[in-house]
Amino acid sequence: MKDKFDFLRKIFSCENSDLLLKAYKSLxxxxxxxxxxxxxxxxxxxxxNTISDATTLYVPAADWSFSKDVLTKEGLSEYITEYVIPSHIQAEIDKTEEILLKKRKTVYIETLIVFVLFVIYIIFTMVTH
Known part of the structure; x- marks a missing residue:
């Protein structure tokens, strides 16, 4: 059953039911x-009706950052929990970041080559005319 809700992340934790209700309504x-x-x-x-028994709120991982902004604007930032990335997902994130950094480096090099060729072309046309 845990895998079914693997997409949820803890966003808010508080013992005070009024603050919990305020956070829920804001979100x-x-x-x-x-x-x-x-x-x-x-x-x-x-x-x-169901929030009275709770002490912790969860949101989908994709909405965590936006939820944090909403709760911060409401003045509830001290109760926001840290975003925890499961270890099995962290390895995939690290691989993806490495691939993206390599691609970014390649794009920078290609851009530099195009720019240098453009400058050489401009200089060549100025000299020949």
């Missing part, structure tokens, strides 16, 4: 799905 007003953990590894979408 849901922005159109974000907010989840709570009901049993070990089982999550449900939060409603105002």
């Amino acid at each position: 849901s007003n922005e159109g974000l799905e907010v989840y709570i953990e009901v049993n070990e590894g089982e999550f449900i979408v939060v409603s105002e």
